[in-house]
Amino acid sequence: xxxxxxxxxxxxxxxxxxxxxxxxxxxxxxxxxxxxxxxxxxxxxxxxxxxxxxxxxxxxxxxxxxxxxxxxxxxxxxxxxxxxxxxxxxxxxxxxxxxxxxxxxxxxxxxxxxxxxxxxxxxxxxxxxxxxxxxxxxxxxxxxxxxxxxxxxxxxxxxxxxxxxxxxxxxxxxxxxxxxxxxxxxxxxxxxxxxxxxxxxxxxxxxxxxxxxxxxxxxxxxxxxxxxxxxxxxxxxxxxxxxxxxxxxxxxxxxxxxxxxxxxxxxxxxxxxxxxxxxxxxxxxxxxxxxxxxxxxxxxxxxxxxxxxxxxxxxxxxxxxxxxxxxxxxxxxxxxxxxxxxxxxxxxxxxxxxxxxxxxxxxxxxxxxxxxxxxxxxxxxxxxxxxxxxxxxxxxxxxxxxxxxxxxxxxxxxxxxxxxxxxxxxxxxxxxxxxxxxxxxxxxxxxxxxxxxxxxxxxxxxxxxxxxxxxx
Amino acid sequence: xxxxxxxxxxxxxxxxxxxxxxxxxxxxxxxxxxxxxxxxxxxxxxxxxxxxxxxxxxxxxxxxxxxxxxxxxxxxxxxxxxxxxxxxxxxxxxxxxxxxxxxxxxxxxxxxxxxxxxxxxxxxxxxxxxxxxxxxxxxxxxxxxxxxxxxxxxxxxxxxxxxxxxxxxxxxxxxxxxxxxxxxxxxxxxxxxxxxxxxxxxxxxxxxxxxxxxxxxxxxxxxxxxxxxxxxxxxxxxxxxxxxxxxxxxxxxxxxxxxxxxxxxxxxxxxxxxxxxxxxxxxxxxxxxxxxxxxxxxxxxxxxxxxxxxxxxxxxxxxxxxxxxxxxxxxxxxxxxxxxxxxxxxxxxxx
Numbered sequence: 001x002x003x004x005x006x007x008x009x010x011x012x013x014x015x016x017x018x019x020x021x022x023x024x025x026x027x028x029x030x031x032x033x034x035x036x037x038x039x040x041x042x043x044x045x046x047x048x049x050x051x052x053x054x055x056x057x058x059x060x061x062x063x064x065x066x067x068x069x070x071x072x073x074x075x076x077x078x079x080x081x082x083x084x085x086x087x088x089x090x091x092x093x094x095x096x097x098x099x100x101x102x103x104x105x106x107x108x109x110x111x112x113x114x115x116x117x118x119x120x121x122x123x124x125x126x127x128x129x130x131x132x133x134x135x136x137x138x139x140x141x142x143x144x145x146x147x148x149x150x151x152x153x154x155x156x157x158x159x160x161x162x163x164x165x166x167x168x169x170x171x172x173x174x175x176x177x178x179x180x181x182x183x184x185x186x187x188x189x190x191x192x193x194x195x196x197x198x199x200x201x202x203x204x205x206x207x208x209x210x211x212x213x214x215x216x217x218x219x220x221x222x223x224x225x226x227x228x229x230x231x232x233x234x235x236x237x238x239x240x241x242x243x244x245x246x247x248x249x250x251x252x253x254x255x256x257x258x259x260x261x262x263x264x265x266x267x268x269x270x271x272x273x274x275x276x277x278x279x280x281x282x283x284x285x286x287x288x289x290x291x292x293x294x295x296x297x298x299x300x301x302x303x304x305x306x307x308x309x310x311x312x313x314x315x316x317x318x319x320x321x322x323x324x325x326x327x328x329x330x331x332x333x334x335x336x337x338x339x340x341x342x343x344x345x346x347x348x349x350x351x352x353x354x355x356x357x358x359x360x361x362x363x364x365x366x367x368x369x370x371x372x373x374x375x376x377x378x379x380x381x382x383x384x385x386x387x388x389x390x391x392x393x394x395x396x397x398x399x400x401x402x403x404x405x406x407x408x409x410x411x412x413x414x415x416x417x418x419x420x421x422x423x424x425x426x427x428x429x430x431x432x433x434x435x436x437x438x439x440x441x442x443x444x445x446x447x448x449x450x451x452x453x454x455x456x457x458x459x460x461x462x463x464x465x466x467x468x469x470x471x472x
Numbered sequence: 473x474x475x476x477x478x479x480x481x482x483x484x485x486x487x488x489x490x491x492x493x494x495x496x497x498x499x500x501x502x503x504x505x506x507x508x509x510x511x512x513x514x515x516x517x518x519x520x521x522x523x524x525x526x527x528x529x530x531x532x533x534x535x536x537x538x539x540x541x542x543x544x545x546x547x548x549x550x551x552x553x554x555x556x557x558x559x560x561x562x563x564x565x566x567x568x569x570x571x572x573x574x575x576x577x578x579x580x581x582x583x584x585x586x587x588x589x590x591x592x593x594x595x596x597x598x599x600x601x602x603x604x605x606x607x608x609x610x611x612x613x614x615x616x617x618x619x620x621x622x623x624x625x626x627x628x629x630x631x632x633x634x635x636x637x638x639x640x641x642x643x644x645x646x647x648x649x650x651x652x653x654x655x656x657x658x659x660x661x662x663x664x665x666x667x668x669x670x671x672x673x674x675x676x677x678x679x680x681x682x683x684x685x686x687x688x689x690x691x692x693x694x695x696x697x698x699x700x701x702x703x704x705x706x707x708x709x710x711x712x713x714x715x716x717x718x719x720x721x722x723x724x725x726x727x728x729x730x731x732x733x734x735x736x737x738x739x740x741x742x743x744x745x746x747x748x749x750x751x752x753x754x755x756x757x758x759x760x761x762x763x764x765x766x767x768x769x770x771x772x773x774x775x776x777x778x779x780x781x782x783x784x785x786x787x788x789x790x791x792x793x794x795x796x797x798x799x800x801x802x803x804x805x806x807x808x809x810x811x812x813x814x815x816x817x818x819x820x821x822x823x
Binding site for chain 1: 480482483485486489490493494496497500501503504505507508592596621622623624627628654659815818819822
């Protein structure tokens with residue numbers, strides 16, 4: 001055997017161990033995270049009798065400002081805003097922030113709510129572009145619409161924060177679907193623990209569900225297999241990753257569709273980063289960073305119960321775009337907050353959750369793609385044995401299916417998001433295809449996210465939020 | 473096949489790792505399935521329990537039923553949640569009868585037992601029950617909860633302590649107040665409003681005398697629940713001597729501070745815009761016809777909030793019509809005053 005043959009053999013064997021090791025680590029970690037969270041699931045199971053009784057927390061609720069940032073033309077904006085006023089919560093206001101050049105969104109709201117221009121002066125607590133005008137509705141006094149100079153989703157949220165009057169701000173996207181009690185179930189985290197500064201929720205798939213007056217009445221799966229696979233991936237991400245990290249307060253990813261923050265905490269860190277690809281993800285990472293640096297006790301909670309749904313893309317191209325957008329948002333959030341990694345007092349979030357998320361969710365698609373390419377090409381070139389290819393496939397896809405089944409069964413037994421057993425059967429079947437095919441294909445979509453962002457963002461990236469000490 | 477797998481280190485590792493992961497997954501699935509099953513069985517039982525106890529508690533409002541079924545440990549939470557609902561909905565003798573029922577069923581010891589659990593809802597219902605029962609034996613544990621970090625539980629425990637013994641609870645409130653910025657002043661005022669004013673007056677005055685300036689505004693706000701005769705001289709002394717804007721604002725908000733112009737007008741030139749804003753609000757509730765010029769002066773203040781409150785106060789004056797407000801808008805030469813009147817007139821029209 002020549003030296004080069006030995007070298008090649010060592011390199012091939014090392015790569016085999018590396019890639020197999022990655023997948024064992026990935027699926028093992030997700031299983032471990034699910035095990036961490038499963039104990040607290042018991043507390044989340046609310047009995048029928050408890051629902052029949054008045055809420056014990058009644059009278060202690062905190063008023064909430066719901067901010068609806070609109071950064072692109074949205075046909076469903078008016079019905080969504082109307083539906084927010086049906087939320088079962090004692091005191092809240094709705095602030096719609098129109099952050100687009102065209103007047104379609106505004107005219108839609110003007111027609112629906114008979115908006116009138118209102119000479120409201122505006123208090124700038126965090127940086128945001130100029131608000132041209134404020135509108136109010138004679139019909140709904142708790143509704144305000146801000147029409148502002150476009151500045152991106154983060155800028156729109158900041159404008160909403162400036163206009164918010166209540167101590168809790170809730171960000172709700174117009175493409176999300178809620179339940180009447182969504183807000184009531186999210187806000188108690190702030191009541192139960194004074195150190196709670198943020199709370200996010202699990203995100204479910206709305207395609208195919210019965211939606212009445214903007215609220216989800218019955219969750220059902222649509223007939224599109226692409227949607228089933230996204231539903232499976234979504235359950236896995238929420239129940240085997242986010243919730244597991246949230247238990248020790250190390251959750252870095254959160255759904256930007258419906259989440260709540262303590263306004264004071266957001267203002268203290270300067271609001272959303274206006275140049276961020278996904279301002280909510282970036283904000284969560286920055287809240288961790290800002291609070292760990294000064295060693296302040298804080299908590300970012302996660303509600304695993306189904307209170308939020310969204311219409312998932314139903315064509316391959318749209319799925320790909322969505323994946324690329326999610327990936328670049330997370331990648332950007334972690335890059336901007338890289339000081340969190342092993343930073344001072346960064347604890348579990350900086351020492352474990354940050355590198356884990358970076359490895360499995362940011363670099364993960366690239367690693368998975370390299371791994372599959374290596375094993376398949378290696379087998380074709382006779383560098384990797386058939387046995388090792390099978391072992392790798394079992395490890396990468398087989399264990400992945402098991403973890404996805406775990407998430408689906410936890411949801412079926414604890415939350416019953418879908419009422420029919422048939423929906424769960426479909427999800428269990430689609431988990432096989434999601435792990436053996438779909439997941440590998442969509443890794444291609446995530447790759448553009450690894451590249452530097454487009455030039456038009458470059459200038460804006462120089463802007464950084466002003467980090468102020470809490471005493472400022 | 474397994475022989476081949478075990479001879480190859482990579483396959484061997486994957487095999488065992490997969491087996492371990494699979495065992496953990498199966499264990500979690502069985503655990504959650506059992507949770508579901510348990511939840512379902514308990515749910516059916518609890519609904520039956522509610523349908524059995526609702527009529528009995530309803531009957532208690534008129535007379536304590538001769539026969540009361542035993543409430544078993546698993547039903548304590550549902551019973552106490554229902555009992556508290558009834559207790560909050562009735563007054564007078566009906567409350568005493570409900571209390572008698574709870575004591576006959578030994579729900580005081582049940583609540584004490586629930587207090588030791590980790591579940592927030594269990595603890596909350598227990599705290600509320602012990603407060604309604606006036607349970608002296610639970611004083612120490614309720615005090616510990618009131619001093620704890622959970623906002624909702626600590627507020628509920630504080631209320632329970634006031635229901636048990638207002639004087640002792642007052643001492644706890646005053647000793648913790650400085651450190652408890654998470655206790656909303658409005659909720660504290662609600663708790664104190666349920667107490668006899670004479671119980672709280674002296675304690676608040678004594679606490680205010682030794683309080684650091686940052687704690688004083690809250691104490692002054694709580695004095696709304698105290699005896700006017702006791703706190704008024706103190707408040708007048710503070711308003712005369714203090715330079716601190718937060719303290720002055722708290723005094724101006726107090727219902728025990730007389731709102732005559734002699735007291736108020738000097739503050740229109742206060743260097744603090746927050747004080748001037750408060751004055752604009754207070755003047756609106758206290759001026760008579762012919763004194764509108766005081767508010768009109770404030771329409772040209774350099775701070776937006778002062779102008780806004782002054783305009784709002786003007787618009788709300790019962791003797792100052794919308795037409796007069798609109799005429800005033802065109803008479804004023806100050807652009808800021810015109811703008812703020814535009815906004816307030818628009819707001820008034822919206823309403």
